[in-house]
Structures are given as C-alpha cells and as structure tokens.
Amino acid sequence: MTAETSYNGPPDYRNVGLHGMSPETSHDEKARFNFLAHLNRHLAAHILPGVKTAYDTRVKPNMPEPKTRHDVRKALLNDPLFQHWSALRRGTMELRQQAGRWVTLRQAENLNEKAREMTEGDPRLVLNPDLEIPNYLSKIDHHCMPGSYHDEIVPGDVTGAANYDLGIFVTTGGGLGRFSDGGGEAVVAWMKQNRPNFNPKRILDIGGGLGQNVVPIAKAFPEAEVVCVDTGAPVLRYGLARAKSMGVDNITFLQANAEDLSMFPDGHFDWVQSTMFLHETSVKAMPRIMRESHRLLSSGGLVMHVEQPQYSDDMPLYEQAIRDWDAFYNNEPFWTKMHELDLDQWMIDAGFAKDELVHGGVAAVVDTALFPEHANDDVEDFGRKAAWHIVGGQKQVSFLDAAE
Amino acid sequence: MTKQIDPLKLAGAKPKGKRPFFLENPDVERVLAVTMAVAQELAVMRERLDTVERLLESKGISQKDIDNFTPSKPEAEARGAWTQEYLARIFRIYQQDIEGLNKPNEPTSEDVGNELAAHD
Numbered sequence: 001m002t003a004e005t006s007y008n009g010p011p012d013y014r015n016v017g018l019h020g021m022s023p024e025t026s027h028d029e030k031a032r033f034n035f036l037a038h039l040n041r042h043l044a045a046h047i048l049p050g051v052k053t054a055y056d057t058r059v060k061p062n063m064p065e066p067k068t069r070h071d072v073r074k075a076l077l078n079d080p081l082f083q084h085w086s087a088l089r090r091g092t093m094e095l096r097q098q099a100g101r102w103v104t105l106r107q108a109e110n111l112n113e114k115a116r117e118m119t120e121g122d123p124r125l126v127l128n129p130d131l132e133i134p135n136y137l138s139k140i141d142h143h144c145m146p147g148s149y150h151d152e153i154v155p156g157d158v159t160g161a162a163n164y165d166l167g168i169f170v171t172t173g174g175g176l177g178r179f180s181d182g183g184g185e186a187v188v189a190w191m192k193q194n195r196p197n198f199n200p201k202r203i204l205d206i207g208g209g210l211g212q213n214v215v216p217i218a219k220a221f222p223e224a225e226v227v228c229v230d231t232g233a234p235v236l237r238y239g240l241a242r243a244k245s246m247g248v249d250n251i252t253f254l255q256a257n258a259e260d261l262s263m264f265p266d267g268h269f270d271w272v273q274s275t276m277f278l279h280e281t282s283v284k285a286m287p288r289i290m291r292e293s294h295r296l297l298s299s300g301g302l303v304m305h306v307e308q309p310q311y312s313d314d315m316p317l318y319e320q321a322i323r324d325w326d327a328f329y330n331n332e333p334f335w336t337k338m339h340e341l342d343l344d345q346w347m348i349d350a351g352f353a354k355d356e357l358v359h360g361g362v363a364a365v366v367d368t369a370l371f372p373e374h375a376n377d378d379v380e381d382f383g384r385k386a387a388w389h390i391v392g393g394q395k396q397v398s399f400l401d402a403a404e
Numbered sequence: 405m406t407k408q409i410d411p412l413k414l415a416g417a418k419p420k421g422k423r424p425f426f427l428e429n430p431d432v433e434r435v436l437a438v439t440m441a442v443a444q445e446l447a448v449m450r451e452r453l454d455t456v457e458r459l460l461e462s463k464g465i466s467q468k469d470i471d472n473f474t475p476s477k478p479e480a481e482a483r484g485a486w487t488q489e490y491l492a493r494i495f496r497i498y499q500q501d502i503e504g505l506n507k508p509n510e511p512t513s514e515d516v517g518n519e520l521a522a523h524d
Contacts, residue, residue, distance in 0.1 A: 031451035035444050083426040084436075090424065091437045095444060098416045105411035141419035148420070154408050331421045 008372075010037035010173040015370045017178035020118065020245020021238055023103050023111060023162050032099045036170040039092050044381035047085045048322070054081045055318055069311065069320035073328070076321060090329055093144045096170045100163040101146065108159045115158040118241035124252040125240045127233050131255055136282040137231060140331050143171075149209060149232030161210045161238035168212070174371045175364055175386035176212075179246075182364025182386050183275045184213030187306060188220040190362050190390065195302070200224050200270035204296060206258040206289065207277030211239035211251060217273065218243070218251045226251040227269075229258055259288035261296060270301040276388070278305055279338045286338070290350035297395045303347075304392040306362065308383055311339045322382045335383075343391040358392035 013025075013033040025033075055076060060066075063075045076082040104111060119125045133150050141148045147160045168180040176182040191198055201224055205214035208228035218226040228251055230236055236253040243251050256263070258274075258281075272293045278286060293303045311320045320339075327335035344357055364386035366373060427433040457470060475483060492499070504510065511519075 027452060027455060028448045031448040032444060034451065035447035038447075039440075039444075077426070083428070086424075086426040087433045087436055088440065090426070091440050094416075094437070095441060097419070099444075101417070102411055102415040105409055105414050108409045108411075140421040144419040144421075146414075146417040146419045153414065159409075329424050329426075331419060 010034070010041055010169075010372065011370050013037070013169060015174075015178065016169055019179070019242050021111070021114065021158070021162065021165075021242045023107055023166060025103055025166075029099070029103050033166070033170050036092060036096050036099060037173045039088075039095075040171060040381065041173045041379065043085060043089055043092065044384075045379045047081075047088070048381070051076070051079075051082050051085050051322070052318065054079050066317050069317050069324055072317045072321035073324055086325070086329060089325070090144075093171075093330055096167050097144055097146060097163070099170075100167040101159070103166060104159040104162040105153075108153070108157070111158055111162055112154065112156050115237050115241045116156055118244055119237055122240060122244075125237060126252060126254045127236065128255045129233070131231060131257065133231055134257055134259070134282075134285060136280065136285060136334060140333055142280055142331055143326070144331050149230065149235045152234055156237070158234050158238040158241075161232075161235040164235070165210055165212070165238070165242070172384060172386055175366070177364060177366035177371050179215070180212045181216050182366045183306060183362075183388070184216035185365035186362035186388070187213070187273065187275065187304060187390075188216050189365050190360055192220070194360065198271075198302070200301070202269045202298075203227070203271045203273065204229065204261075204264075204269040204293075206272065206274045206293070207280065208273075208275075209239065210235040211243055211253065213275040214251060214273070215243055215246060215248050217271075218248050222250060224250060224270075227254055228252070229254050229256050229261065231255065231257055259285050259292060261292050264296055266295050267298040267301075269296050270298050272297055272301070272303045273306075274304070275306045276308075278307055279332060279335045281338075282334055283337060283341075286341075287346060287349060290346055294351035294393070294395075297393075299395055300397040302358065302392060302394045303352075304358070304390055305343070306388045306390055308339065308385075309389045310341070310343060310391075319382065324383075326383050347391065347393050352393035353396070356393045356396055358390065358394055360390040360392075361388070362390060363387040 013030045055072070059075050059079050059082075063071070066072045066075070137148055137150065145160070145164060147153070149160065149164070151157075151160060153159065165180065168176055172180075177185065200221055203214075203217060203221065203224050203226045205211070205217070205226065205228045207230060208214045209230055209232070211228045214226060214228045218224070228236070228239060230239075230253075233255055236255055240251070240253045243249075243253075258277075274289075274293075278289070281289060297303055308323070309315070311323070323339065324336045326332040344354075347357055348354060363373075366386075425433050427436070457467060460470075461467060
C-alpha cells in the first residue's frame with residue numbers, strides 16, 4: 001500500500017496552528033472540520049468537472065451562442081447537475097458556518113474575556129464606536145457568515161472573528177496554511193524577490209480583518225510600524241489579541257473606513273496592502289479607496305491589491321460563470337462587477353501614471369510538509385484557489401524627495 | 405443570570421441576504437441539506453471510532469482483534485434486536501402509510517373536529 005505517498009487531500013485539522021486566541025475544539029468538532037474540508041474538496045475535484053461536461057454536452061448545444069458569462073450561468077441554472085452541485089456547495093458553506101459558530105458561541109464568555117484581558121488599555125487597539133458600517137458590508141453577510149465582521153452579540157464580542165479564523169481551513173482545504181496566512185506569506189515572498197531592497201517604515205493593510213495576512217508582513221519587517229484597518233470591531237479586537245499571542249507587537253488595529261483615512265497625512269505609508277478585500281467593496285467605494293491609497297503613499301512607496309484573476313477576454317465564459325458563483329450564491333455581491341473592471345484604468349484614475357503600475361501573480365506559501373500547495377494542485381475550485389493576481393502601483397521617487 | 409448567548413439557537417443563524425434555492429423542488433433541497441448534515445455527523449462518529457480503535461491498539465487490542473470479533477449468540481441477538489428497532493424507527497413513515505391502506509376513508513382530525521363541533 002502506498003497511502004503515505006499517494007495521499008492527496010486536506011491535512012488533518014489538528015495540524016492547524018494554535019495561538020493565544022484559538023478556541024478550544026473537541027475531538028468531534030475537529031472531525032467536523034475535517035469532514036467539511038473533504039466535502040469541499042470532493043465537490044471541486046469530482047462534481048465540478050462533471051458540471052463542465054454537462055455544460056459541453058447538454059447545455060451549450062441547446063442554447064443560443066452565449067455572449068456573456070451571465071448567459072452561461074443562467075443556462076446552467078436549468079441543468080440538474082449544476083443545480084445539485086450548487087445546492088451542495090451552498091449547503092456546505094452553511095454547515096461550515098454552523099460548525100464554527102457552535103465552537104465559538106459555546107465558549108463565548110471565555111473568548112470574549114480573553115480578548116478583553118489581552119487588549120484592554122492597549123494603545124494598539126483603536127476603536128471608533130461611531131463609525132458607520134458601509135452599505136457594502138451592512139446589506140448582506142459576506143460568504144454566508146452571520147453577523148459579518150462587525151456585529152456584536154454582546155459588548156466586546158469576538159466570536160464572529162474566531163469563527164472566521166477557524167473556518168478558513170475548511171473552505172480552502174488547508175490551502176492557506178497553518179495560520180491561514182498563505183496570502184500574506186505569498187506577498188512577503190513576492191516583495192523579497194521583486195523588491196529585495198524595499199525597506200518600508202510604515203505599512204498599511206486595508207480591510208485586513210483579523211490580520212491573518214498582515215501578521216507575516218509585520219514579522220518580515222519587524223522594524224516597520226504596521227496599521228491594520230477594518231470597519232469591524234470584533235475582528236480588530238481578536239486580531240490584536242491573536243497577533244500579540246503570536247509574538248507580533250508592531251501592528252496597530254484601527255477601526256476605520258478605508259475610503260476615508262484622513263487621520264493620516266499624505267505620503268504617510270511606504271506600503272499599502274489589500275488582500276482579497278476589493279471584491280467586498282462597491283463601485284462607488286473602490287475609487288475612493290484607491291485614491292486614499294495613492295494619497296497615503298510615500299514617494300517610492302508601493303500599493304498592492306491582491307485578488308482572484310480578473311475576467312479577461314481570453315478567459316472562457318464558462319470559467320467566468322463558475323467564478324461568478326460566489327457572487328450570486330455565496331453572498332459576495334460585488335465579486336462579479338469587480339472582476340470585470342479594468343483595474344489598471346482605475347489605478348490610473350486614482351493618480352498613478354501608467355508606467356508606475358505593478359503586476360504579478362502569487363500563490364499561497366504554506367508549510368508543504370503538512371499542507372497542500374495550491375500552486376501545484378490540479379484541483380481547481382474556481383474563485384477559491386489560493387493563487388492570486390497582484391494589481392499595484394509604485395509612486396516614482398520625485399526629484400524633490402530625492403534632494404531632501 | 406440568564407446566559408446571553410445561546411449556541412443552540414445562534415449557531416445555525418441565517419446570514420443576511422435571501423437564500424437561493426437551486427433544485428426544481430425546494431423541498432428536495434431541504435431534504436438534501438438535512439441528509440448532508442446527517443452525513444457529516446456520521447463522518448464525525450467514524451473518526452471518533454477510529455480514534456478509539458487506535459487508542460485500543462496502543463493498549464494491546466489490535467485492529468485484527470476487532471475485525472475477528474465474533475459475538476456470542478446472545479450478543480448477536482442483542483445486536484440484531486437493536487438493528488431491527490433502528491430500522492423500525494427509520495421506516496416509520498412507510499409502516500404508517502401501509503397501515504393506512506386499509507382505511508381509505510379514514511377521517512382527518514379536522515374532519516373529526518368539525519363533527520365534534522357541530523351542534524346538530
């Protein structure tokens with residue numbers, strides 16, 4: 001038997017990295033996450049390819065030539081296999097939310113108390129209870145996560161954040177690594193390779209949530225002053241406690257809207273990062289966010305937005321339609337519009353010159369002894385694969401600054 | 405003091421945003437969702453059993469002991485009785501359908517209620 005070498009699937013949940021805010025999980029709760037990770041993988045590896053076959057053999061031949069991804073999606077909605085795959089994929093997300101919420105809610109008092117002890121009086125937690133939650137976050141709970149990033153069941157609540165932290169493993173089958181930080185690790189690796197001499201003094205992570213992607217950045221640049229901005233108090237509270245427990249002390253967690261960061265002066269940051277964030281905003285918010293990011297950037301500084309690939313003309317309509325699934329059926333409403341936009345043009349409109357734009361591709365960097373490496377994985381769970389595109393910009397060093 | 409957070413009630417809370425249904429008949433989708441939750445719990449039980457078996461192995465009771473276990477006659481009968489009871493629970497709906505076949509004109513509770521409420 002060659003099981004040891006031929007096993008190709010999610011690692012056991014017990015390999016997930018623990019930190020000071022990790023909820024306690026029983027044997028059966030871990031087993032539930034294992035099952036759900038496998039269920040997601042099964043749907044991607046064994047059912048979704050069948051949906052493609054169904055499209056090629058019985059959907060496409062019986063419809064007018066599709067002009068857009070929406071034509072394809074609407075035709076697929078009438079196909080029984082697409083219907084079942086969709087019902088199972090939606091149901092799996094709901095099971096995952098329930099499983100994670102059970103774990104965190106049953107120990108809510110402990111978790112909330114721990115977060116309070118670890119953050120109370122700490123100047124690195126800056127909350128603004130008067131902050132208005134923007135409509136793109138308040139109208140719908142993203143990825144079917146009840147309460148989103150901002151709702152508090154009781155004052156000082158962090159259970160929603162803890163649930164989000166727990167469940168990333170399930171949705172990506174461990175593809176984001178032990179601390180669900182494969183995205184942040186990937187960005188650091190890109191930076192070290194492409195800008196080896198970049199030595200940012202101040203780093204801003206926008207829409208950073210509980211900081212899982214900014215922690216590796218803060219670790220890689222321990223001298224830097226790092227700010228993680230989000231609108232949700234629970235994720236920020238949890239994020240600071242989590243980062244501190246991991247020995248990372250150079251991040252301030254700030255409750256603010258990335259459209260208006262007027263508390264910081266022009267040119268304050270050398271690096272502005274967003275990781276899987278823009279698709280959870282709106283067509284009105286995005287230009288404001290991009291302009292703020294440009295304004296806040298120092299001369300020579302870098303903005304990096306990490307997202308799933310844009311829908312380009314050379315991406316087949318079927319693939320676009322499947323990538324759109326999360327937009328319509330997993331409460332990611334802006335996902336579809338965001339992915340069709342010409343982000344380069346939006347960056348230029350935000351103030352960058354064309355030759356200042358930066359592009360790249362990154363895949364999650366994980367401990368491959370235990371975790372699957374999505375870069376080399378041929379199972380494609382469209383829209384959820386831990387491999388992304390970078391759209392960024394680097395402000396040219398002005399002569400004025402150079403002379404100083 | 406009453407507990408402010410009830411995980412039984414809140415763990416399965418509905419996320420904001422109307423839920424899409426995909427199957428022709430939403431009731432089938434509901435049954436599918438229930439079935440997948442049961443499948444999940446079966447996997448949880450299987451993993452727990454696997455843990456127990458591996459712990460037993462470290463205490464000297466091997467997988468082979470488990471595979472080769474033959475229940476005694478009374479043990480086998482107790483297991484058989486459990487399985488019969490289990491199936492009877494699962495197939496209750498068919499049992500009651502079949503019992504109803506002999507009573508094609510059986511009144512509903514509403515019928516009986518109307519009769520009992522009638523003055524004349």
